[in-house]
Each structure stands twice: as C-alpha cells, then as structure tokens.
Amino acid sequence: MPIPAPDPQQLVLQAEDWVEYRTGFPTLVRQFLFRKVPPTGWWHTLGSSLLTVFIMQAVTGSLLAMSYDPSPNGAYESIRYITDQQTLGWLIRGMHKWGASMMVILLFLHMGRVFFYGAYKYPRELTWLTGSLIFLSTMAMGLTGYLLVWDERAYWASVVAVNINGTAPVLGPFISKFLLAGPVFGAQTISRFYALHMLLIPGLIGALIFIHLWLVVKLGVTPWPGRPVPGDEVTGD
Numbered sequence: 001m002p003i004p005a006p007d008p009q010q011l012v013l014q015a016e017d018w019v020e021y022r023t024g025f026p027t028l029v030r031q032f033l034f035r036k037v038p039p040t041g042w043w044h045t046l047g048s049s050l051l052t053v054f055i056m057q058a059v060t061g062s063l064l065a066m067s068y069d070p071s072p073n074g075a076y077e078s079i080r081y082i083t084d085q086q087t088l089g090w091l092i093r094g095m096h097k098w099g100a101s102m103m104v105i106l107l108f109l110h111m112g113r114v115f116f117y118g119a120y121k122y123p124r125e126l127t128w129l130t131g132s133l134i135f136l137s138t139m140a141m142g143l144t145g146y147l148l149v150w151d152e153r154a155y156w157a158s159v160v161a162v163n164i165n166g167t168a169p170v171l172g173p174f175i176s177k178f179l180l181a182g183p184v185f186g187a188q189t190i191s192r193f194y195a196l197h198m199l200l201i202p203g204l205i206g207a208l209i210f211i212h213l214w215l216v217v218k219l220g221v222t223p224w225p226g227r228p229v230p231g232d233e234v235t236g237d
C-alpha cells in the first residue's frame with residue numbers, strides 16, 4: 001500500500017506546535033505582529049530605520065574586523081588592503097562609514113519626532129531614558145571608531161578629543177586616562193579603542209535597544225498630538 005505524501009501545511013503546523021509547547025515563542029511573535037497601534041505615518045518609521053542601520057553597522061563592522069589589524073604598525077595598512085584589494089572591501093568600508101553618519105542623522109530625526117509628539121512624557125520616561133543612553137553610546141562609537149583608521153587625521157582628532165574629555169570636571173581625567181590606556185597614544189590606546197568599538201559599546205547598545213523596543217511594544221506608540229484615538233488604542237498589548 002502506498003504511503004500517503006505528508007501535507008506540508010500540517011508539517012508546518014506540527015513544527016509550530018512543537019516550538020510553541022517548548023518556548024511559547026510563536027505566540028509572542030503573533031502578539032507582537034498583530035498588536036493594535038494608533039494611526040501612524042512616515043515619522044513613525046524613523047525608529048525602525050535606526051534599527052536597520054544599527055544591524056547594518058553590526059554586519060559590516062564584523063566583516064571589516066575579519067581583516068583589520070588593531071596595531072600601530074598594521075592598522076593603516078590593513079585599512080588600505082581592505083579598501084584597495086579585498087573583494088568588495090571598498091563597499092563594506094563605505095557602507096560602514098556612511099552608515100555611521102546615517103545613524104547619527106536618524107538619531108536626531110527620531111529624537112525630534114519623539115520630542116515634538118511629546119512622546120517622552122508619562123508613561124514613556126524610561127523609553128526616553130534608554131534612548132538617551134543609546135544616543136550617548138552611539139557618540140562613543142563615533143569617537144572610538146574614528147581612531148581605528150590610524151592616519152594623521154584620525155590620530156590628531158582623537159588626541160584632541162581625549163584631551164578635551166580630560167578637561168571635564170570630576171570624571172574627565174579618569175575617562176581620559178582610561179581611553180589613553182598608557183602614557184602616550186600608542187598600541188594600548190588602539191587596542192582599548194578597538195575593544196570598546198567592537199565589543200563593549202555595541203553590546204551595550206544592543207541590550208539597550210532590546211529594552212527600548214520592549215517598552216515601545218508594551219506601551220504602544222504615541223499618536224499625533226491632539227488626534228483622538230478611537231477606543232483608546234494607545235496600548236500595544
């Protein structure tokens with residue numbers, strides 16, 4: 001007797017049940033995708049654009065790290081190798097460089113949108129606070145990334161930035177000493193900047209984005225000021 005061919009739809013449903021029973025993940029995804037939101041517009045797309053750019057930075061940064069040499073003698077040469085010789089290296093590097101500027105521009109636009117909608121007020125104070133920490137961390141990404149090219153411009157711009165940091169009251173000298181990681185700008189400084197740029201700060205931003213988005217989904221997005229929301233559909237639950 002021929003064995004009947006399995007129904008693909010049934011197989012998918014069975015697989016979903018299997019995962020659902022063990023993790024509850026499909027229900028979470030369904031709740032996330034089909035939650036109620038108030039009328040939104042283009043201004044509400046800036047947060048998702050930021051997320052996209054952040055992911056792009058993580059991917060292109062990881063690709064660059066595969067060929068980058070974080071040492072005073074090797075850094076500039078490895079950058080030249082990536083740009084001039086590696087397959088599509090120029091594209092990956094260009095995407096990472098322009099992506100960094102794009103992220104800062106989008107951050108300002110997103111913050112402006114949130115500010116003019118009054119979306120930072122109760123009950124979204126923590127969404128704003130996590131956003132502010134993301135903003136500061138992104139600035140730190142810019143500072144630590146700039147030095148890694150290790151050409152004259154990068155070197156002296158970073159010397160100036162670290163010196164200016166050192167003049168800030170109370171914490172300034174500590175931050176400056178921490179960034180310098182030694183008596184002069186050298187091998188230890190580039191290693192420290194690299195570790196901060198590659199691991200510590202992106203990890204922190206990733207965790208903060210997770211909390212930020214958790215709060216956005218939990219509290220829902222703020223509608224256009226003054227526009228009534230039918231049935232008070234402001235919550236995202």
Ligand code: HEM
Pocket residue numbers: 043044045046047048050051054107110111114117119120124127128129130131132133134135209212213216220221222223
């Ligand atoms: C990588 C950085 C960021 C990502 C990926 C991100 C992502 C998002 C997303 C997807 C939303 C919902 C859709 C939208 O309103 O655009 C949102 C909302 C929000 N974001 Fe961000 N955001 C970031 C940075 C910031 C910053 C720097 C601030 C402020 C300092 C901020 C404050 C807020 C607030 C208060 C909301 C709620 C808006 C509302 O209720 O309408 N975010 N964010």
